[in-house]
Amino acid sequence: MRIVLVGPPGAGKGTQAAYLAKNLAIPHISTGDLFRANISQGTPLGVEAKSYMDAGNLVPDSVTIGMAEDRMEQADAAGGFLLDGFPRNLGQAEALDEYLKAKNLTLDAVLDLEVPEDEVVKRIAGRRICRNDSSHVFHAEYNKPKAEGVCDVCGGDLYQRDDDREETVRKRLEVYHTETEPIIDYYKEQGLVVTIPALGKVEEVTERSMAALQRGK
Template sequence: MRLILVGPPGAGKGTQAGRLVAKYGIPQLSTGDMLRAAMAAGTPVGLAAKELVDNGKLVPDDVVVGIIRERIDEADAQKGFILDGFPRTVGQADALADMLKNKGLALDTVIELRVDQTKLVDRIMKRAADAASAGQPVRKDDDPEVFKGRLEAYNQDTAVVIPYYEKAGLLAVVDGMQSIDQVSSDVESVLANLDENV
C-alpha cells in the first residue's frame, strides 16, 4: 500500500500516519521528521534546511526528492509506505511519479485531510501549549507567526498538488476537522474501498 496524506500544516497528517503505521506495519516517510533528524545531526543538508525551516520556508525540491528516493529503497518500505509532507509541489509530484514508475511502482491513493484554515492557528497554539505543559520541546515552526508563514507557503505551493491528484483519479477527501478517531475511521473507509477494488 503506497499512499500520500496531504493537507495544510496542523491538519493531522502526522497523527493519522502514525495510526496507519501501527495498523499496517508500513513506514511513515515524513520529510519533516527526516529533515529534523538531519538538522539535529548537523549534516550539510540539515544545516541548509534549518535556516529555511526556522523562517517558515520550504526546503528546495532537489534536497527533498533525494531524501525520499533513498528512503523508498530501504527494506522496511518494500511493502509500501505513507508519504507525509511530500510532495509539496507539482514538480515534486512529477518527480515522485517518475521515480515510482522507474521502480515499477505506483501510488494507491492520495488522502486529503481538508480543514478550516482559519481554525488551524488555534490548533497549532494548543499543540505548542500541550507540548510545553508536558515538558516537551515546542517545535520552532509551531510559533504562530512562523506557522502563518508555513500556511501561506502551503496555499501558494502545495495546495496545487490536490487538483493534480484529483485529475489523476487518485484523490480521496476526508474532513480533517472531525475528532481524531472519526478522521481515522474515514481514512480506513477509503483504504477498505481500495482493497475491494483490487
C-alpha cells in the first residue's frame, strides 16, 4: 500500500506511522529521517539542504521532493510505503502525484489524524524533557514524574523546550492550517482521505486506522 499520513503537530503521526508501517510491512518514510540521512551521508541533496539550513533559510521544496523521490526509488519501497511529513504543502502534493503517475502508480489512502486544537496544545505544552537524556520524556498531566521537575530515570532536571511553549505551539498550528491543511482538500477531491479520530490510546488509534484501510481495499 502507498499511504500519506497527515495531521497537526502533536497528533501522534510519528508513533502511528511506526506502528502502521510495521503492521503493513512497508517502510516508514519521514521527512526528518530523510534530512538526517542525506545530511549525514553527504549526498548532493543533503549538502544543498545543509547550506540553506546553516544560513537560517527554509529548504526549497525541490530539495525535499528530490529526497523523497530518491527514497521511494529504493528496493524496500517497491511494494509500498507510508509517507510521514511529506507532502506538507500543495506544491509537494502535486509533485508526488506527478512522480507516481510517471511510475504508473497511485496512492491508496491519505490518513488524516484528527485531534482538537486544544488537545494538541495540551499534549505538546505539557511535555517535559530530561536535561541529562532527551529520551526521558514526561508530561505535566498524562505522565507525571514522581517528584515534580525531577526525572524518574536518572534524577536529572526536567524542563520545557522553547518549541513546546504554548505560544510556539499555536504558531506551529497556524503554519499547519495555512500550508498543510489545503492538501487534505486536494486529496478529498481524489477520494483518498480517511479521517481517523486520534484521541485515545495509541493501540486504539492504530486499530481504527487499520480497520479503515481494510475497508478501503
